Amino acid sequence: MDKIIISGRKKLHGKVSISGAKNAALAILPAAALSDGVCRIENVPNISDITLMCKLLENIGVNVKMLNKSTIEIDPGNMRCEVASYEIMRNIRASCYLLGALLGKFNESKVYLPGGCDFGIRPIDQHLKGFKALGADYSLDAGMVQVRCDKLTGSNVYLDVVSVGATVNILLAAVKAEGLTVIENAAREPHIVDLANFLNCMGADIVGAGTDIIKIRGVKTLSGTNYSIIPDQIEAGTYLTIAAATAGDITIENITPKHLESITAKLKEIGVEIYEYGDSIRAKGNEDLKKCNVKTMPHPGFPTDMQPQITSLLSRAVGTSIVNEAVWDNRFRYIEELRRMGANISVDGRLAVIEGVKDLIGAPVKATDLRAGAALVIAGLSAKGKTIIEDIKHIERGYENMVEKLQSIGAEISKIRETDTQEEVG
Numbered sequence: 001m002d003k004i005i006i007s008g009r010k011k012l013h014g015k016v017s018i019s020g021a022k023n024a025a026l027a028i029l030p031a032a033a034l035s036d037g038v039c040r041i042e043n044v045p046n047i048s049d050i051t052l053m054c055k056l057l058e059n060i061g062v063n064v065k066m067l068n069k070s071t072i073e074i075d076p077g078n079m080r081c082e083v084a085s086y087e088i089m090r091n092i093r094a095s096c097y098l099l100g101a102l103l104g105k106f107n108e109s110k111v112y113l114p115g116g117c118d119f120g121i122r123p124i125d126q127h128l129k130g131f132k133a134l135g136a137d138y139s140l141d142a143g144m145v146q147v148r149c150d151k152l153t154g155s156n157v158y159l160d161v162v163s164v165g166a167t168v169n170i171l172l173a174a175v176k177a178e179g180l181t182v183i184e185n186a187a188r189e190p191h192i193v194d195l196a197n198f199l200n201c202m203g204a205d206i207v208g209a210g211t212d213i214i215k216i217r218g219v220k221t222l223s224g225t226n227y228s229i230i231p232d233q234i235e236a237g238t239y240l241t242i243a244a245a246t247a248g249d250i251t252i253e254n255i256t257p258k259h260l261e262s263i264t265a266k267l268k269e270i271g272v273e274i275y276e277y278g279d280s281i282r283a284k285g286n287e288d289l290k291k292c293n294v295k296t297m298p299h300p301g302f303p304t305d306m307q308p309q310i311t312s313l314l315s316r317a318v319g320t321s322i323v324n325e326a327v328w329d330n331r332f333r334y335i336e337e338l339r340r341m342g343a344n345i346s347v348d349g350r351l352a353v354i355e356g357v358k359d360l361i362g363a364p365v366k367a368t369d370l371r372a373g374a375a376l377v378i379a380g381l382s383a384k385g386k387t388i389i390e391d392i393k394h395i396e397r398g399y400e401n402m403v404e405k406l407q408s409i410g411a412e413i414s415k416i417r418e419t420d421t422q423e424e425v426g
C-alpha cells in the first residue's frame, strides 16, 4: 500500500493547473453510452474513479479508447444490457448511473447496488422514485436492483431531497422518454449543468439545468459529439485551502471562478486574500486564520465535498468554529485522525466544534475516504514535523497527480511504496 510522507510548515508558492471535474466526468461517460454514435470526451481527469468507470463500461460492451491521458473516445456500438462486474461496481458510487443509462437505452437495467465513500447510508430511493414516475417497475434482490418498462413516458418528479445522483439518473432515463419530464427540487451543481450541456450537444432537449426545475423533452436519437469536461471546483477549492493552511501564495489555473463562489466567500471570511481573474484565482494566506461557522448545503451552498478540507484549516484558526454537515449522516470520521495531530475538535452528530490550536504536529494517520484524505494532506502541509498518510488510494480516486502538483509549488512531499524497502515512488 502506498503512503504519502509530508514535512510540514513550508509556505507554498506557485501555480497549479486544475484537472477536469471528477463528478462531471463520472456522469458524462455513462451518458455517452446513450449515444447512437461515437463521443470524444476531453479534459477527463486521470484518476482511479475514471479508470473504474471505463472498466465498468467495457464490461457491458462499450468500446472505450484512451486517445491521450485526458481524452477518451466512447463507442457504444456493441453495448449490451447486462450486469456489470460486482467487484468494480462496489467501489464507486457513480456505478449507479448505469441504472439510468441502461434504462434510457434498453428500457431495462440490472445492476449491483453501488459502493463509494462510506459516510453513512447512501440510499437510491429518489432514483427509483424517478424511474417509477417514467413508467418503470423495479425490484431489489440479493444486493441488486432491476428496473424495466415497456416504454419510458415523460412525467413530473418532485425530489423529496436534493440529490445529485437522482438528478443525473433521471436525466439519463428521460432524454429519450416520450414527452415532457419535469424534475423539481433538482440538484443545481456545476456537474449537473455540464451533463445537461453534453446531452444537448448529442441532440437532447433539456432546459433549466442549474436551477431547481429541469425540463426534458424526449428525443428519438442521440448522436455522437465532442465535448470538454468543466474544471473540478472541489480540486480547485482544495488547493486554495492549501494556500490558506500554509500561509502561502498559490494561483490555480484553468478554472471557472463562478463555480467556487461559496468556497472563496468562506476563505475570505477566514482571512484569506482572494484575487479572481477570468480563468484563475490567486489565494494569499497569512498566519492569522479567523474562526468561522460553516454549514454544508447543496449547490450553490457550501459544498459537503469541501467540509473535511475547511475543517482541517479551521483546526488552527483562533477561537471556536462550528461545522454543520447538513448533507451526510456521518462525514466526520477523519476528525479522529486530525486529533492524532493535536487538533481539538469534538463531534456531536452532524456538528463539529473546533477549538483552534496554534500548531498541529505531524503524525502517522490514515485516509478514511477521498476528501478525508485531502483534509489530512492539508493538515500535514501545515503541521510541524513529519506526517505519514496511509490508504492514499482514497486520495488517488479524485485528485490527479496531487503529490507532483504539490511538489511543484514547494511542498516537501513524496509517495512511498509499502514494501520491505520503503522505495520512493514520486
Ligand code: EPZ
Binding pocket: 022, 023, 026, 093, 094, 117, 121, 122, 123, 124, 125, 126, 127, 128, 161, 162, 163, 164, 165, 166, 187, 304, 305, 327, 328, 329, 370, 371, 398
Ligand atoms: C454525489 O454523491 C457526489 N458523488 C458526492 O461526492 C457528493 O458528496 C454528493 O453528490 C453531494 O454533493 C458523485 O457525484 C459521484 P446525493 P450522491 O444523492 O449523488 C440523500 C466526492 O467526494 N439521498 O446528492 O450519492 C443522501 O443520503 C463524493 O466527490 C437520499 O436520501 O449524493 C444524502 O444525504 C463523495 N435518497 C443527500 O441525499 C436518494 O435516493 C445527498 O446525496 C439519494 C440521496
